[in-house]
Amino acid sequence: MQFSQIQHCSVVVQDLERAAGFYREVLGLTEIEIPSTFKPAGLKVRWFRLGAQQIHILQGAENPRGTQHHMALQVDDAHAARAWMKAKGFSIEETILIPGADRFFVRDPDDNLIEIIEWQEAYPNIPVSTHH
Numbered sequence: 001m002q003f004s005q006i007q008h009c010s011v012v013v014q015d016l017e018r019a020a021g022f023y024r025e026v027l028g029l030t031e032i033e034i035p036s037t038f039k040p041a042g043l044k045v046r047w048f049r050l051g052a053q054q055i056h057i058l059q060g061a062e063n064p065r066g067t068q069h070h071m072a073l074q075v076d077d078a079h080a081a082r083a084w085m086k087a088k089g090f091s092i093e094e095t096i097l098i099p100g101a102d103r104f105f106v107r108d109p110d111d112n113l114i115e116i117i118e119w120q121e122a123y124p125n126i127p128v129s130t131h132h
Helices: 016-026 078-087
Strands: 008-013 030-032 045-050 053-059 070-074 101-107 113-119
Touching: 008 016, 016 030, 016 045, 016 053, 078 101, 078 113
Parallel strands: 008 053, 070 113
Antiparallel strands: 030 045, 045 053, 101 113
């Protein structure tokens, strides 16, 4: 058995329509159909395609404001993404530099933290030594 990738991540939102608008119109993601079993079960969710992965938004009340929990979305041009988000009225939160990357944070309308990152150089992915 081997894990290969993150298939989806989910965020809790208070207003499903408002959040869906953000993920669709601001981030430009394509909304996809949810499983046919979800609506009859009363689930209030929306799914969005992001490359080979997905983002799921779930209506609920347990979203802790100001948390550092986040997802990171890879972008091909962080400079253009900053300008786009600012033009849409979103605050940019700069953060600690990572060598070989340009990144920043924004918050969706429900205060979910989203990292926008452009990898300009491949991250070395050096395994941590478990020998002390």
